[in-house]
Amino acid sequence: LSLRTDLQRALQEHEFRLQYQPLVRLDTGETAGVEALIRWHNPARGLVSPVDFIPIAEESGLIVELGQWVLETSAAQVAAWRRTHPDLTLNVNVSGHQLVHPRFAANVTRALAVAGLPSGAVTLELTESVLMSDPDAAVASLASLRELGVQLSIDDFGTGYSSLAYLRELPVDELKIDRAFIARAELTGEDLALVRTIVELGHILGLRVVAEGIENAAQLEALRRLGCSYGQGYHLCRPSNPADIPQVLARRS
Numbered sequence: 001l002s003l004r005t006d007l008q009r010a011l012q013e014h015e016f017r018l019q020y021q022p023l024v025r026l027d028t029g030e031t032a033g034v035e036a037l038i039r040w041h042n043p044a045r046g047l048v049s050p051v052d053f054i055p056i057a058e059e060s061g062l063i064v065e066l067g068q069w070v071l072e073t074s075a076a077q078v079a080a081w082r083r084t085h086p087d088l089t090l091n092v093n094v095s096g097h098q099l100v101h102p103r104f105a106a107n108v109t110r111a112l113a114v115a116g117l118p119s120g121a122v123t124l125e126l127t128e129s130v131l132m133s134d135p136d137a138a139v140a141s142l143a144s145l146r147e148l149g150v151q152l153s154i155d156d157f158g159t160g161y162s163s164l165a166y167l168r169e170l171p172v173d174e175l176k177i178d179r180a181f182i183a184r185a186e187l188t189g190e191d192l193a194l195v196r197t198i199v200e201l202g203h204i205l206g207l208r209v210v211a212e213g214i215e216n217a218a219q220l221e222a223l224r225r226l227g228c229s230y231g232q233g234y235h236l237c238r239p240s241n242p243a244d245i246p247q248v249l250a251r252r253s
């Protein structure tokens, strides 16, 4: 069976699951939100990484349906967790193919309405490369999404080709520093200076800045000292099954 045919079947047979990775406030150590991350458990193939199946889902167009499932499932899950943690927010990764779909805004609205999750609790993550492949079109789609009240994030920042001019024009709320900048080393010297510069750039533009890929205590401490507001990474918490999240919400990192 080709991966493409198998994906369609997998969606019908409920082989996809979501894990959630906390976004931690670095000043208090509290979990502010969670990022939904898709997983495919296939009896024959085992656990397949989204790195391998998302591109195929994009080529075949299935990403629209799959992305909608992610949105609906994660919105319902976070709405449930908000009964005990009312300020918890949700980050969802969105593919460029979803962004340009004419009904994307309507689909987002419907998913959130069904789940009973306020749009202000949701941040849609788009990669820098998607935004920069057609910046003028991106600005237009992002503006219409933002009218719904959802927030927008630039994921994997620093790996694409953002021009500073466009960065200023993009209607976004959050910038996620790609883990390549964080996990490279002990975060000293040039690496540290580079990350400090990105944090400052984000703050100058009025954005929430999230450092991804924090893997050790030294990196965490360095980012706290830089005044980076949020962090994510294995050292704080691995992507986790939904059943394990309530105990994560109860503790501080």
Ligand code: G
Pocket (backbone or CB within 6 Å): 036, 037, 038, 049, 050, 051, 054, 067, 070, 093, 094, 095, 239
């Ligand atoms: O979780 P993991 O490290 O395996 O994720 C690998 C890649 O898959 C990351 O780039 C991540 O953004 C992407 N990814 C994970 N979940 C989703 C999803 O629901 N939709 C899209 N479009 N990408 C996702």
Ligand code: G
Pocket (backbone or CB within 6 Å): 021, 037, 093, 155, 156, 179, 183, 212, 213, 214, 215, 232, 233, 234, 235, 239
């Ligand atoms: O592209 P995106 O940033 O959405 O990718 C998120 C993925 O990064 C997660 O799915 C997760 O599996 C992975 N990830 C999260 N924290 C860490 C980390 O500390 N180190 C590494 N190497 N990967 C991480």
Ligand code: MN
Pocket (backbone or CB within 6 Å): 035, 093, 125, 155
């Ligand atoms: Mn992401």
Ligand code: NA
Pocket (backbone or CB within 6 Å): 155, 156, 157, 176, 178, 179, 212
């Ligand atoms: Na990222």
